[in-house]
Amino acid sequence: MNTKKEIKIDIMVEVIEYISNKIVNNCDKLSKLDGKIGDSDHGENMKRGFKNVIKNKEKLKKKNTVRELFNEIGEIITFNVGGSAGPLFGRLFSDFGSSYEEHKYFTIEMLPSAMNSALNGVKKLGGADVGDKTMVDTIAPVVDFLNEVNLSELECNILLIKLKEEARKGLESTKLISARKGRARYLNDRSIGHMDPGAYSCYLIFEAVEEYFNDNTEEV
Amino acid sequence: MKKFINKPEDFVDEMIEGILMAYPNFYKKAKDSLREIVRSNSPEQTKVAIATGGGSGHLPVFLGYVGEGLCDGVAVGDVFASPSAREMYNVTKAIDGGKGVLYLYGNYGGDVMNFDMAAEMAETDNIEVETVLVRDDVASSKNIEKRRGVAGLFYAYKIAGAAANNGKDLQEVKSFTEEALDNTRSMGVALSPCTIPEAGEPTFKIADDEMEIGMGIHGEPGIERTTLKQADKVSNIVIEKILADGPYEKGDEVSILVNSLGATPLEELYIIYNKVKDILKGKEIEVYNNYIGNYATSLEMSGMSISLMKLNPQLKTLLDAPAHSPFFNQQDLRDN
16 A cells, blocks of 8 residues: 555544544443443543534644644543543544644554554553553554554555454453453452443544545545 | 432532522632532632532532632532543633632542643643642552542641632642641541442442441542441551551641541541540540541442541641631631
8 A cells, every 4th residue: 555645634634523423423332331330421421522523623624734633633522521531532632643743644654653652642641551441452452553564565444444453352352351440440350341431432433444434435 | 229319410410500509609600511610709819729629429529618718619520530621721710810720639540630631721821720639548559649539638628728818829828738738647438338320330349247448439449348346446447547657646736537428427427536536645646626527428428537637836727717618617716
C-alpha cells in the first residue's frame, strides 16, 4: 500500500463522526457492561461526550493541523464525558495528534507513532498497564502490531481488519482478569468474567475506523 | 435494593434540586447545570475561593461544606464518580473573585485527572489555582502520597475556609491546609455495604458477624476482615493504628471526629467516643474538642470512622472560627 497517501482534515472529521455515532449507538451495550462491574453509566457518559463531538463537526473541519483537530476533539471529550473516562478518552485523542503541529493531513505512515503516543498518554494519565483490565488492554496489542508490521507490505483494508482483530483480542483478554485500576478493582475477583466497558468503548473506535474505510469505496 | 428514589438515573439531580429548594438563600447554580453549585454570594472579591468536588453519595461531603467559612463551590459527580473537568472549570470561574482558587478534594484518580485539567483551563483565563489533595485514610496505603481522602476532608475544609475568611492569600491558605492535613489521620470500619442506585447491587458482601477494618468510603478493601468485636475493642484497634501512623505524642492537643458512614446511629458513635477519649487520656493526649455525627458518609453503609487532627495555636484559632452551611454550623469560639 501507498503509506503516504494524504487523508485531509475534512475526511478525518468524517471518520471521527463515524466513530462518534458508533459510540452513541452502543450506549446501552456499554452501560450494560458497566452494570456488571460498575455503576451502569459508562454508556450515557460516552454518549454525552461523543454527541458533542458530532455537534461540533463544522468547527472541527475548520481546524488547520492534525494537532489542532485532535486537541479539540480531546477537549470536547474530556469536558463532556466526566468521570475518569472523560480525561482518559480525551487524552487518547489529543495525544494521537499531539506530534503533528505542522501536518495538514494524516498518512498511514504516521499511524504507528500516533498510536504509540496515544497509548503512552493514556498509560501515563491513568497509571494503568497491560493486564489491569482497562482500555490499555485494547490499545496495547494494536500498538504492538503496528510496531512490528511493515506497512508497505500490507493493503490498507487488510491492515484495518488486523488492527480491529488485535483490539478485539485485547478486549476479550479483559474478561479473564480481575481489575487492578478503576472502580472495578474494588470488586477484586468478582470482576472476572466480564469485559471492561472502557476497553469495549476503545474497541468500538477500531471497529468504526475499519468499517468506515472498508465500507466506503474510496481508496485510502 | 430498598431506597426512597424515583428513577435511579435521576438520583443525583433530584437530590440537588431538593437541596436548592430547601436552601435557596445559601446556594445557586454556577451557570445552568445542577452539577455546578456555588455559594449564593459568589464570587467574593475579598478572599481566596475554595473549590471542591467529587462523586455523590457522601453527604454532607461535598456539597454540604459549601458555606460561610468553608468552601465556595462544588462540582457534583454521579454517585461515586468524578464530575467532569468542565463542571470544575465552570465552578472555578463562578467563585474566583480575583484572589485565586484552592482546589481541595480527596485523592481519587478520576477527580485528580479532572481537577488538573480544569486547573489548566482556569490558568489560561489567568485564574490562579493551587491544589491540596486530602489523603488522610491511614488504611488505604503505606505510602502517604497514595492514600485516599475520607472524613479528614472536614478538617481540611474547616481550616482552609477559615484561613481564606481571615484574608490569607492563596499560598497561605494552601500551607495552612497542608499543615492541618499533615496533622490529620483517619481510619474507618465497615459493618455493611451500600448500594449505588444505578448499580442496584451492594458494593461488596460481608457476613453478619464480620467487620472490615480500614474499608474505604466506596467499599475499597481495608486492611483486615475479622469477626465483629465489641465497640471498645474496635475503638482500640482504630485509634492505635492512627496513633502509630500520625505525629501524635504525649502532651499534644487534638480534635477528634467520630463519623458515621451513613447508617450507624449516633448512639454507637458516642459509645466509640467514650472509649477513644479514655484511651487518649491514658496516653496523656488532650482532646481539645470533638465532632460526632454524619460528616462523610457512604450512602447507607453502616460503620464509622475516627479522625484525629493534632492542634497548634494557629490551627486551633482556625478550627474555632465560625462556619455556616445548611449541613454544618459552628459559632465563633475564638477568644478575643
